[in-house]
Amino acid sequence: MSISEADVRHVAILARLALSDEQVSRLKEEMNSILGHMDQMQSLDLEGVEPTSHSIPLRNATRPDVVKPGLSRDLALMNAPQAENGAFVIPRIVGVEEGA
Amino acid sequence: MSFDVSTLSARAIRDGIAARTFSAAEVVDATYARIDAVEGAVHAFNELTPELAREAAGRIDAMVAAGEPLPPLAGVPTGFKDNMNLVGTHTTCSSKILEGFKSPYDCTAVRRLLNAGALPIGKCNMDEFAFGSSTENSAFGPTHNPWDLERVPGGSSGGSAASVSAGMVAVSLGSDTGGSIRQPGALTGTVAMKPTYGRVSRYGVVAFASSLDQIGPFARSVEDAALVLNAISGHDDMDATSVREPVPDFTATLGDGVKGLRIGVVRDMLELEGCAAEVRSATEASVKLLEGLCAEVGDVDLPMSQHGLAAYYIIGPAEASSNLARFDGIRYGHRVAEPSDVLDLYMRSRAEGFGPESIRRIMLGTYALSAGYYDAYYGTAQKTRTLITREFEAAFERFDVLITPTSPTVAFKIGERAEDPLAMYLSDVYTIPLNLAGLPGVSIPCAKCGTSGLPIGVQVIGKHFDEATMLQVAAALEGALALDMTPPAFPLHRRSS
Numbered sequence: 110m111s112i113s114e115a116d117v118r119h120v121a122i123l124a125r126l127a128l129s130d131e132q133v134s135r136l137k138e139e140m141n142s143i144l145g146h147m148d149q150m151q152s153l154d155l156e157g158v159e160p161t162s163h164s165i166p167l168r169n170a171t172r173p174d175v176v177k178p179g180l181s182r183d184l185a186l187m188n189a190p191q192a193e194n195g196a197f198v199i200p201r202i203v204g205v206e207e208g209a
Numbered sequence: 210m211s212f213d214v215s216t217l218s219a220r221a222i223r224d225g226i227a228a229r230t231f232s233a234a235e236v237v238d239a240t241y242a243r244i245d246a247v248e249g250a251v252h253a254f255n256e257l258t259p260e261l262a263r264e265a266a267g268r269i270d271a272m273v274a275a276g277e278p279l280p281p282l283a284g285v286p287t288g289f290k291d292n293m294n295l296v297g298t299h300t301t302c303s304s305k306i307l308e309g310f311k312s313p314y315d316c317t318a319v320r321r322l323l324n325a326g327a328l329p330i331g332k333c334n335m336d337e338f339a340f341g342s343s344t345e346n347s348a349f350g351p352t353h354n355p356w357d358l359e360r361v362p363g364g365s366s367g368g369s370a371a372s373v374s375a376g377m378v379a380v381s382l383g384s385d386t387g388g389s390i391r392q393p394g395a396l397t398g399t400v401a402m403k404p405t406y407g408r409v410s411r412y413g414v415v416a417f418a419s420s421l422d423q424i425g426p427f428a429r430s431v432e433d434a435a436l437v438l439n440a441i442s443g444h445d446d447m448d449a450t451s452v453r454e455p456v457p458d459f460t461a462t463l464g465d466g467v468k469g470l471r472i473g474v475v476r477d478m479l480e481l482e483g484c485a486a487e488v489r490s491a492t493e494a495s496v497k498l499l500e501g502l503c504a505e506v507g508d509v510d511l512p513m514s515q516h517g518l519a520a521y522y523i524i525g526p527a528e529a530s531s532n533l534a535r536f537d538g539i540r541y542g543h544r545v546a547e548p549s550d551v552l553d554l555y556m557r558s559r560a561e562g563f564g565p566e567s568i569r570r571i572m573l574g575t576y577a578l579s580a581g582y583y584d585a586y587y588g589t590a591q592k593t594r595t596l597i598t599r600e601f602e603a604a605f606e607r608f609d610v611l612i613t614p615t616s617p618t619v620a621f622k623i624g625e626r627a628e629d630p631l632a633m634y635l636s637d638v639y640t641i642p643l644n645l646a647g648l649p650g651v652s653i654p655c656a657k658c659g660t661s662g663l664p665i666g667v668q669v670i671g672k673h674f675d676e677a678t679m680l681q682v683a684a685a686l687e688g689a690l691a692l693d694m695t696p697p698a699f700p701l702h703r704r705s706s
Contacts, residue, residue, distance in 0.1 A: 112576070124530060124575040125537070126568060127556035136572055139630060143573060146631060147519040150589050153596065160591030161598060163420055163450075164647025165407045165673065170449035184313040188541035197539055200551045 112140050214239040215376025216695070219285040219433040222379060223326070226273060226284040233266035233273075233284035233328065240286040240330055244377050252352050253362075253372040255291045256299055257331040262286070265328045281436055283326030288372040288381035291332040292339060292415040293319050293424075298329075302415050303347035304337045306542045306562025316413025317448065318382060318424045318441040325440035330378050333368030337564045338533065339389055339417045341365050342636035345627055346566045353623070354397060355696040356663050360620040363393030363636070366427070370397040373427045374696055380437050381427045386417045387521050388615075388640025390425045391652040395615035395666025398654040398694035400434045400683070401427050403640075405674050406647035407452040408438075410445030418528035419450075421521075421644040429694070431653060431684040435459035438676060454674050462677050463684040467504040470682065472496070473608030477510040478639060484617045491656035491665040492614045498689045499612075499682070509608065513600040516593050517642035522634060523577050523590035524645070530574030536562065569630065598646040605672050610682050613639045615652035615666035639668060649676045653683045654694045664694060 117137050121128045128136070182195055191198040212231055214222070225231050241259055248254060269284045289295060292302045294312035301307045315323075323329060336346040344352040344367025352367040354360040355375035362371040366383025370393035373381050383390040385403035394401020402425045409424045416422060426437035442456040474496050479489055500506045538544035538558030545561060548554035563571065577586035604611060616636060626633045643650045648670055655667040667686070671679030 116576070117572070120572055120576045120579060122556075123579060124571050125534075125552075125555040125559055126563075126571065127553075127560040128568075132568070136569065139569060140573060140576065143522065143631060143634075144576075144586075147522055147586070147590075150516055150519045150593050151585075153513075153516060153589075153593060155589060155592040155596075158592040158595050160588060161594040161645075162591060164594075164598065164645065165405070165450075165452065167407070167450065167452065172446060180313060185540075187313055188310050190538060190542070190544035199539055200548050200554055202551050 112137055112144070212239065214286065215243050217379065218430055219282055219379045219428065219436055222285050223279060223281065223283045226269060227279050229273065233269035234263065236284050236286060237262045237266045237328060240378065247355070247375050247377060250353060250358055251355055251371050251375050252350060253333055253368040253375065253377060254288070254331040255301060255303060255334050255349055255368070258298055258329050261297050262328045262330055265323065269326060280324070280326035282322065282440060285327050285380060286330045286378040287322060287327040288330055288333045288369055288378040289319055290335055290366050290369050290381070290383045292335060292384060293382060294413040295319050295329060298332055300332070300415065302338045303335045303349055304562065304564065304567065305348045306536050306559070308348070308543070310541055314413060317410040317445045319413065321441050322382065322437065327380070333366070333372055333381060335368055336365035337567050338415070338529070339365040339384060339386055340529070340566045340570050342388070342392055342633050343626065344368060344393070345623060346564055348564055351623055354620045356398065357620065359622055360663070361396065361623055363396035363616070363620065365389040367393045369427050370394055370399055370401065373397070373399045373429060379429065380433055382424055382437070382441070383427055384414055384417070384422055384424050385644065386421045387525060387644050388637035390427065391640045391650055391666070391668060392616050392636055394427060394652040396620040396664065398664030398696070399427050399429060400431050400651065400653050401425070402434050402438070402651035402676070403643065403649060404438060404442065404676055405649045407450055408454070408649070408674065408676070409441050410448040410451040412445055412447035416532040418525045419532065420528060421525060431680055431687050432460055432463055434651070435463060435680050457677055459677055459680055462681045465681050467499055467502045467682055467685045470504050470610065470678070471608045472499055472504045472506050472682065473509040473604055473611045474506060475511050475611055475613045476508040477512060478514065478613045481617065481638065483635060483638070484614060485619065487658050487660070488614045488617060488619070488665055492612065492667050495655045495667045495686055495690070496612060499686060502685055502689060507608065509604045509611065511600050511604065511642070513593070513596045514642040517597055517645055518634060518638055520590040520593040520597070520645060521641045522573070523586045524594065526570040526574030527577045527587050528574070530571045530578065533567070533571055594645045597642055601642070601646045601648060610679055611670040613668045613670065615639060615668040619658050619661060619663040619665060643670060648673060649679055651679055651683050653687055654692055655686070655690060657692070662697065
């Protein structure tokens with residue numbers, strides 16, 4: 110599988126990264142080289158092998174469903190780049206076109 | 210009272226305070242004096258926390274004055290990797306995107322170590338978000354190896370390793386996703402261990418790859434590493450993947466020797482192309498020593514583990530790309546000025562905040578998880594992971610512990626591998642399979658390279674939740690080797706007397 114610059118640009122949008130043209134062309138080379146190396150796994154016979162997502166046998170971890178104190182609002186907002194009236198401030202998302 | 214804090218073990222520091230030979234406050238003063246002398250050359254720390262250390266020392270000295278029994282790590286100077294939250298400190302992961310981030314709560318492992326009496330000395334430098342094997346990928350500049358300042362200390366927990374190696378702290382915590390504790394341990398001549406996955410809570414450590422990450426200690430002796438493991442192990446309600454396995458006293462069996470223990474030398478890993486001759490011969494010499502102590506030694510091959518690197522560089526970036534989605538410039542972290550809309554805010558804040566290796570891993574992971582490629586990459590890697598785990602299970606039917614080198618080479622020069630991501634990734638070829646299988650591993654110094662004098666590490670691998678046997682073997686080897694792992698650049702006997 111070979112990765113094109115268009116693929117890199119598509120993945121960059123999925124990953125929410127604004128990349129320069131130079132970064133795109135460099136990442137194309139690097140991703141092809143690195144993933145090319147990873148293709149060695151394709152030589153393994155994996156027919157019927159179950160995937161591992163967790164290395165330790167673990168049953169459902171449950172706990173009593175009781176209310177406990179969590180992070181306070183002040184602490185949650187402590188590192189916010191912009192906060193106001195006890196809330197995070199973000200750019201307007203809806204109604205921009207209408208100017209409403 | 211004159212004492213050299215840079216050479217004392219954790220146990221000796223605690224016992225010295227208990228015997229009133231010196232006070233915890235004096236330990237703090239001596240520690241920061243040592244840091245003043247060597248930190249400028251090493252750059253192991255992102256932040257020093259003398260106020261927190263003095264507060265903690267005050268509590269220990271009050272206990273001594275009141276005649277109360279001291280906890281096991283009372284007054285022990287400790288460093289914490291800068292991806293672990295501790296209230297009163299910043300947690301930056303050595304990234305511009307988290308510059309200035311204030312810890313809102315405590316990481317469980319850090320809190321447990323402080324509850325055991327440890328003194329918080331500072332937050333240690335690392336590769337950004339733990340992506341790397343050299344601590345060069347830090348937004349705040351590289352850490353230098355105390356053995357040769359032109360060389361890397363390994364990574365990603367390079368600051369934690371260098372701070373212990375250079376005698377600035379007695380012990381430290383790092384995190385290990387593919388070797389990020391053990392490889393820098395080998396390159397700096399320190400004892401460095403990754404516990405079994407689930408042994409130590411991950412609550413409060415900034416996540417890299419959640420199915421692989423584990424917190425563990427650096428120390429200058431196996432006993433000190435065991436003391437730290439005692440303090441940080443055990444179930445935590447805040448991490449559902451931390452297990453309810455009983456936690457033994459890991460120091461209790463350190464002196465039991467290796468007589469009759471079955472030790473497997475992973476032959477095909479030892480003979481891997483790219484493993485330096487001196488690393489191979491040092492590993493063989495360690496095995497001979499263990500044989501001399503009446504261990505039963507045999508060979509085993511782990512051919513599937515050679516695919517570990519490939520599986521890891523799919524699974525690690527895939528999980529990292531998900532975990533790092535949280536850095537969006539909204540709730541914390543870097544935000545661009547004047548974004549045109551919310552998408553522009555996300556995309557430019559992230560591109561400006563993340564360094565090149567973080568961007569590379571996020572891109573690899575996002576690609577591997579994207580529609581059409583998921584089965585070919587992530588699915589294949591997870592199945593490969595199963596085969597690697599099975600192969601270890603079979604080996605552990607024949608052996609109690611396994612032995613490999615920790616790193617294929619000694620410490621390399623700063624800049625040497627910076628432009629070649631694949632060469633850098635190969636640094637972790639011996640350590641990665643353990644993370645994939647969830648197994649514990651410890652690196653201990655086993656030799657100094659004949660030509661360069663740089664430290665070489667050997668890795669002892671244990672069964673799941675059997676860190677005790679693994680540490681028992683490491684302690685026996687440490688005793689038989691009796692190496693002085695003081696970096697030559699830092700002469701220790703500076704007493705005027």
